Amino acid sequence: NPYAGLVSRLRAAWLSGKTRPLEYRVAQLEALGRFLDEKKQDILEATALDMGKPHFEAEFSEILLSKNELHEMLNNVSDWVKDEYVDKNLVTRLDSAFIRKDPYGVVLIIAPWNYPIHLILVPLIGAIAAGNCVLIKPSEATVNTETLVAEALPNYLDKDCFAVVTAGVQETTRLLENKFDYIFYTGTSRSPSVGRIIMTAAAKHLTPVTLELGGKNPCYVSDTCDVQNTARRVAWGRFFNAGQTCIAPDYVLCSLEMQEKLMPALREAITEFFGSNPRESPDFGRIVGDKQFRRIRALLCSGRVAIGGQTDEKERYIAPTVLADVLPSDPAMQEEIFGPVLPIVVVANMDEAIDFINARPRPLAIYAFSCDSKVVNQVLERTSSGGFCGNDTLMHVTLTSLPFGGIG
C-alpha cells in the first residue's frame, strides 16, 4: 500500500508521546495562526483561481472563521484537556472518579473543495488540541489550494506528527485501506455516497468516524414576516460562494401569496448585493468545475425562471437564480442543488410545510422565518435536522459554542 509507510511513521510519532504535552499542542496551534496570517494573500489568490471565490467571501469564510475557531481553542484548551471530575455514589465516595480526555492516535481528515481551507483547519484545530497526529487530504478538485496546502502547511507544523497527502479517487481508496484511529470526512451527500464508502472502509478497522455530509436544507417563510429582511438573509445564504455551501437554504417553502411578495424583494436584494449584472460583480463566485456546472444547469428547467437563469459555460458562471412554482417532482427537488439556484415550492400553510419537510431525508439545516416566534418554534419542534436557525441563514455555524453536525 503506497501510504502504509506514511501512516506507520505517524503512528510511531504518536506512540512516542510527542503530541501529549499541552505546550506542544499549543505551539502547533499557534503555528496554524501564523499560516493563516502569512499565507492569507496566497489563500485568497488560490481560492479565486480555483473557483472564482470573491476575496470578500474568502476573507470571511476561509480566514476569519478559521481564526475564530483557533482563538476559541487557544483560549480554552488548557481547561478542556483537564480531567473532568464526576459525581460519585456511596460505594465510591472515598475514591477519585474522573473522565480523562485521551487522544485517539492517528486521525485522517478528508476535506472538500467548497471551503477548502476552513474545512481542513477547523477539524485540524480540534484534532491537534486533543493531542493526535494528523494526516490531511485536501480536495483534488481545487488544484491551486491543494498545492498551497501540500507545500506550505507542512512547513508550519511538526513534520513528524502531521502530514499532507494529495490524492485522487483511486489513491484515496488505497489510503482508506490503512488503519486510522479516527476519520473526519466532509463531503457530498449526493450519489455516489462517499460517506458510506468511508464508513464501510472504517468498519474494517473499527475506526470511529465523523461524517459531515449535506442535504436539501428547507427554508420555510411564513406569511407574517418582514419580507425585505427575510429576502436579504435568504439571498445571502443561498448565493454565498455561488451556492456551494452545505448549509445553504436549498429551497423555500411558502404560500402562493408570499411567493409573490418575496420575488421583488429577492430581486432587490440580489441587485443590492451584486449590482444589475452579477457577472461583473467581484463579490459573486463561480462553479468549481465543468461537471458541477453542467449538473446545476440541468436543474434550471424546474418550475419557471423568475430571476436570473443566465449561464456561461466558459466562465462556469450561473447567475443568481430564483425558480418559482417548482413542483416536488422537478429536477431541482431531486438532489442537493449546491449552486446559486433557489427554487420556491408553494405550500398552503405551515403544517403542510412541516409535513413536506418530514416526508424527506433529514437535512443538515432547517430555516424558518417568521415574526411570530411560535411559528419558528413549531417548525423547530416538529422537524429534525442537524442544526436549526430561526430568522436567518448560515449564522448558527459562526457560533463556536454550538456543535456543528448532521443526522441521518
Place this chain on the structure above:
Amino acid sequence: MERMQQVVGRARAAFNSGRCRSLEFRIQQLKALKRMVQEKEEEIVAAIKADLHKSGPSAYSHEILYVMQDLILTIDKLPSWAAPRPVKRDLLTMRDEAYVSPEPLGVVLIMGPWNYPFLLVMHPLIGAIAAGNAVVMKPSEIAENTARVVADLLPQYLDPELYPVVTGGVPETTELLKQRFDHILYTGNSTVGKIVMAAAAKHLTPVTLELGGKSPCYIDKDCDLATACRRITWGKYLNCGQTCIAPDYILCDPSIQSKVVENIKATLQVSVEFLVQWELEARSQISSFHIPPLNFPTFFELTLHGGARPSCQPEEVNTMACWLRVPHAVLLSYTVWPLLGLCNILFVFFFCQLIERVISETSSGGVTANDVVMHFFLSTLPFGGVGNSGMGAYHGKHSFDTFSHHRACLIKDLKMEFMNKLRYPPGSQKKVDWAKFLLLKPFNKRQTGLVILALLGIVAAVVMKVSFG
C-alpha cells in the same frame, strides 16, 4: 424475511406518530419497566439461572440491581437531561437565543450479548427510551431463556409497537441488520462488531460498539498483595470469568509472582461452596463457537474441586490455570474463560503507586486503579471502549446523550438588520475590519468580563448603524 421489515416499519411508524416525544410518555414507559423488573423478578432470575447457572443472589446483584439503579436515576433526572442546554454567545449573537436541544434519533437497535443477558439489553434500553426513541431489542439467542423471558414480558408492560423484541439467530440478525436504523448499540465481540458497523455504513447509521479485549492488570511490587489479589480474584471469576471488563491477565515483577499465586489461591479456597458453584457454572451451556483453542503451556495450575487438566474440550474447563507472564500471543478472540491470556485492551486495572504514569502512558476504554471492574458501577462515568474494544459509551446520562441528537439551535429576530450589512456584499475593507473586530477575540474573555463585552457590543452596534444604516 418480511417479518423484520414489518417490525421495524411498525416501530418507525409508531415513532413518527410522535407519541414517544413527550417526557410524560417516556417516564410512564420507564416506570412500567421498573414495575416489570420488580413484579417479575423471580421469572427473570430463573431464566438467567437456566442460561448461566447463576444462583439467585448472584443473578440479582449482577443483573437486576443495576437495572433498577439506572431506572431510578433516569426517571429522576430525565427532565433536566432533556431540557435545552444554552450555550455561550459571542458579540454577533448576543441578542439571540442559542442552545443545544437534545432530540430523539428515531428507531434504535439494541443487540445484546449472552454473558449478562438481562442487564446488557435493559441498560441501553433505558437510555434509548429516555431519549425518546423507538427501540428494537434483539437479545442474544445463546442465552435463550432470558431472550424468551424478555420477549414475553416487555410487551406486557411497554408499548409493543414502539419497543418490539425480536428473537432469532444469525439469519434473523442478518436480516434485521439490513433494515434502516437511526442508531445501533451492539455489545459483543470485535469480529461481529465489524459486521455490524459495515451493515450500519450502508444506511449511514451511527453505532455504539461495546466490544471486548484483554484487559491487563498490573500489580506493583509495593502494594498490599492480599487486598489486591482478593479484588482481582473477585473480578476475574465473577460470572465464571465471562465479563468483558474482567481483569484478563496479570502483569507483575517476577519477584512477587509466587506471592500473587498464593494470595489468589487463598482467596479461592476461602469458600469451597463458592467453588462448587463455579464448577457448575463452568459447565454451563455456551456454544462451542465461543471457546478459543487452548493449546499453550501453563506455568501454574490450581487443580480445584473435581478438576482435571485443561484441554480443548469445553466440558473439561473446570480447572483454573494462572498465567503470570505471557510469552507469546495466543488467543485472537477475547477470553471469557477463567484462564488468563493476551491482546486488545478494554480496561486497565492496576495496583500500585504509579497510577498516574500508567493512566498517562496507556490507552484504554476505562481504568480502575487499586480495584477491578468497579468503574462500571459509577453511572457518571462513560462506559465504552476505544480502538478494537469499541466506540461510543453509555451509562446514566451518557446513555441519554448517546441516544439523542444534539441539535444546534440559533434563534434570531427579523429586526436589527443593519447588523447584517457588514456581511452582505458589496464587499469592502471596512466591512472586513468590522467582521474581524466582532468575530475574533483579541483579548481573553475571562479577563475582560461580560459587562465590558456587552458595552462594547452596544457601542459597536451604534457605530455600525451610523456607518451602514
